[in-house]
Amino acid sequence: MKEILNDFHNALSEQEAKQYSPLTLAFLGDSVYELMIRRAMIAQGNMPVKNLHDAKIRLVCASYQAVASDRLVFSEQEQAVFHRGRNAVTASAVPKSAKPADYRKATGLEAVFGYLYLSGNSQRLIELFEQIWNMQKEISNNKE
Secondary structure (H helix, E strand, C coil): CHHHCCCCCCCCCHHHHHCCCHHHHHHHHHHHHHHHHHHHHHHCCCCCHHHHHHHHHHHHCHHHHHHHHHHCCCCHHHHHHHHHHHHCCCCCCCCCCCCHHHHHHHHHHHHHHHHHHHCCCHHHHHHHHHHHHHCHHHHHHHHC
């Protein structure tokens, strides 16, 4: 994961990163999270793009992110960012494929990823991502 996170030389202070709206943090965090998912999938080996896409969809969806966010232990600051993201009022509608509560939790998780990325905390970003990545089998089994 470190190879995709090498651009931390322009990191903001935690205080500066906190100044962004939770939805802006989630906007950035969504792409950081998805890029980390895609990179981890590619690291497992070459496979057909359809298989990659189908696997990615399962890990980037609101329901997966919501369950994962329930199982993570956030620092006090991360918890505050998560709550801001979860409680933010969005102008966009919740996708039909997601429950409103799951969508809000996913937004909270994405806000944390955006905050950690902006503040240059690559080590913590990797720690959280690895926990989420390692939850795959457990979460999949619970959904069935």
